[in-house]
Amino acid sequence: MTKKLLTLTLGLSSTALAAALVLPALAQESLLPEGFGNPAETPAPRPTPTPSQTPAPTSAPKNGTTPPPVTSTVGTTDTAGTPADAADEEGDDGEDVAPGTLKYDLPPGARRLLTRIGPLTPESGGLAPDAFGVRGQYAAAIMRRTNGQFASRWGQILLRRALVSAIDTPDTINGADLAAERASLLLRMGESIAARWIVQAVDYDRASPRLVAAAQQTYLANADPAGMCPYVPAGLAHGDEHSWRLSAAICSGLTGEAGPAGWAIGRVRSSGKISNFDILLTERVLGATGSGRRSTTIEWDNIDRLTSWRFGMATATAVPVPEPLRTSAPANIKGWTVLAPMTDMANRVAAAPEAAARGVLSSEAYVSLLSAAASEEEPAEALALQTDQLRAAFGSAQGADRYTAMQGIWSAGITPVQTYAAMVSTARAAAALPVGTEVGDDPWQLLGSMLAGGYDDNAIDWVPTITVGSRAWGVLAVGSPRPLNGTTAGTVGQFSGNDDSADYLRSKFLLAGLAGLGRIDSGAAASAASDLEVDLGKQTRWSRAIMAAAERREPGMVALLAAAGMQGEWSKVPPYHLYYIVRALREVGLAAEARMIAAEALVRV
Numbered sequence: 001m002t003k004k005l006l007t008l009t010l011g012l013s014s015t016a017l018a019a020a021l022v023l024p025a026l027a028q029e030s031l032l033p034e035g036f037g038n039p040a041e042t043p044a045p046r047p048t049p050t051p052s053q054t055p056a057p058t059s060a061p062k063n064g065t066t067p068p069p070v071t072s073t074v075g076t077t078d079t080a081g082t083p084a085d086a087a088d089e090e091g092d093d094g095e096d097v098a099p100g101t102l103k104y105d106l107p108p109g110a111r112r113l114l115t116r117i118g119p120l121t122p123e124s125g126g127l128a129p130d131a132f133g134v135r136g137q138y139a140a141a142i143m144r145r146t147n148g149q150f151a152s153r154w155g156q157i158l159l160r161r162a163l164v165s166a167i168d169t170p171d172t173i174n175g176a177d178l179a180a181e182r183a184s185l186l187l188r189m190g191e192s193i194a195a196r197w198i199v200q201a202v203d204y205d206r207a208s209p210r211l212v213a214a215a216q217q218t219y220l221a222n223a224d225p226a227g228m229c230p231y232v233p234a235g236l237a238h239g240d241e242h243s244w245r246l247s248a249a250i251c252s253g254l255t256g257e258a259g260p261a262g263w264a265i266g267r268v269r270s271s272g273k274i275s276n277f278d279i280l281l282t283e284r285v286l287g288a289t290g291s292g293r294r295s296t297t298i299e300w301d302n303i304d305r306l307t308s309w310r311f312g313m314a315t316a317t318a319v320p321v322p323e324p325l326r327t328s329a330p331a332n333i334k335g336w337t338v339l340a341p342m343t344d345m346a347n348r349v350a351a352a353p354e355a356a357a358r359g360v361l362s363s364e365a366y367v368s369l370l371s372a373a374a375s376e377e378e379p380a381e382a383l384a385l386q387t388d389q390l391r392a393a394f395g396s397a398q399g400a401d402r403y404t405a406m407q408g409i410w411s412a413g414i415t416p417v418q419t420y421a422a423m424v425s426t427a428r429a430a431a432a433l434p435v436g437t438e439v440g441d442d443p444w445q446l447l448g449s450m451l452a453g454g455y456d457d458n459a460i461d462w463v464p465t466i467t468v469g470s471r472a473w474g475v476l477a478v479g480s481p482r483p484l485n486g487t488t489a490g491t492v493g494q495f496s497g498n499d500d501s502a503d504y505l506r507s508k509f510l511l512a513g514l515a516g517l518g519r520i521d522s523g524a525a526a527s528a529a530s531d532l533e534v535d536l537g538k539q540t541r542w543s544r545a546i547m548a549a550a551e552r553r554e555p556g557m558v559a560l561l562a563a564a565g566m567q568g569e570w571s572k573v574p575p576y577h578l579y580y581i582v583r584a585l586r587e588v589g590l591a592a593e594a595r596m597i598a599a600e601a602l603v604r605v
Contacts, residue, residue, distance in 0.1 A: 114175025131556030136173030148188025190335020427453025469494025479599030513598030516582025
């Protein structure tokens, strides 16, 4: 029992522990969120140090040095549905509270208004308070329809930064509702810790029904059952009755009230609305608190998916999750797994490559995690080999030996995600490699690794050694802090002559990046576009929306729309999307992020 209590205690302290190790870092038009354009406001139906908001930064952020960094029922991991709209909870002075929520006494100066929500200020690397403009319902609708699975690692890093910034709440939406959409999108992105920051930025007695539902999912993602307790009364009043009754049972158990806990469990079981397996997991938590009547054995027979409830309850009580369920879990739950320090280290390492490739883990955090895992007794053979190669990549005396070690790490990846994650892990080592080192005729992986960590100043030092028209030249042409000389339709043609990607997609992305950055004149761009048979000026509701946001100087909205335009894999992102994304980001002062996204596209296709 002592061991169980200790495990639960660790589960209830996940954010503090996670911060010690982890520093948080579209397909065709049919996949785009609906409603893009310039609609009138209508009510809804119901690490990385990155450049601050200044014009055209000259150097990319070095990912991994700045800590910022769903609403489903028990039986699902769906993160899009939310309860009906709450009534506006905030009066002119921000002090009114909706019925059915709790109220606690705090000095007026300690109360947090709903007019500005978020932990990251411009002084600490966040965006300006007006970064999302004044269209609150419009922004919330886009967030709600964005699935959180983005082609670009840098797109995710930028959107996380925007979503955790201290943002002014537009008059057209309740601040708690907007916070709920921000937290829910972060959860779909796998950013459980960042989602918790947003939820905790709103006093729980001011939480709207949307935020109450998002809070439950957020604390499940952080494997912190106790965090749900302040929201139980409002959850029972406005949310899913049965899942909140299970939460109420856990909270009663945490306060030593075994009777109410047992009554709540019994009522949910008799309803037949919740899987008995999920009820057993709840009883496991109660047993860990000392309020359970008997020991609960958890067997995963006939369980075909890992939901948010199952993840949160199992992780909080150290219940092993079968490997097939972890492997088939949604990408966002894999992100939660990596960020939960109480999770078994082997499971965190298994989920880490995808988290690193997506931007949930910074390069530094990924290497730290691998190092911590390798320091345990009898690490896996593959892990030991990987960390030995990382040590050689960082610490060998000769540059040639360091580069050989990096090549070994890059070639070990079986899937494209694993290969790019390997490049993320070597970002700092690649940046430190002496320029005179022999790296072959086309070291695009070396440069791609540097830019995966934002080391663009180091990458540009390699320009004299690069052959014009090579893949490495293309990566530098869009990723370097300043334009390369001699970028013409002819050099783009040379690049496409060496392009082995499907339908010359890599060449089309190069042209889109150069045109969006303004690094190729309009005549040369038109000539190259004709040769490649690509229309970069195609107009859609999405393209008009992102350029309108850029004209209004709304970097947060541009970042959100950019991410919405990169849902899915890079092979499904139309080249004109990349053009508009790069152009819009550059126009709102996010040129460094624009360059990193463009370079990433050339590396990953």
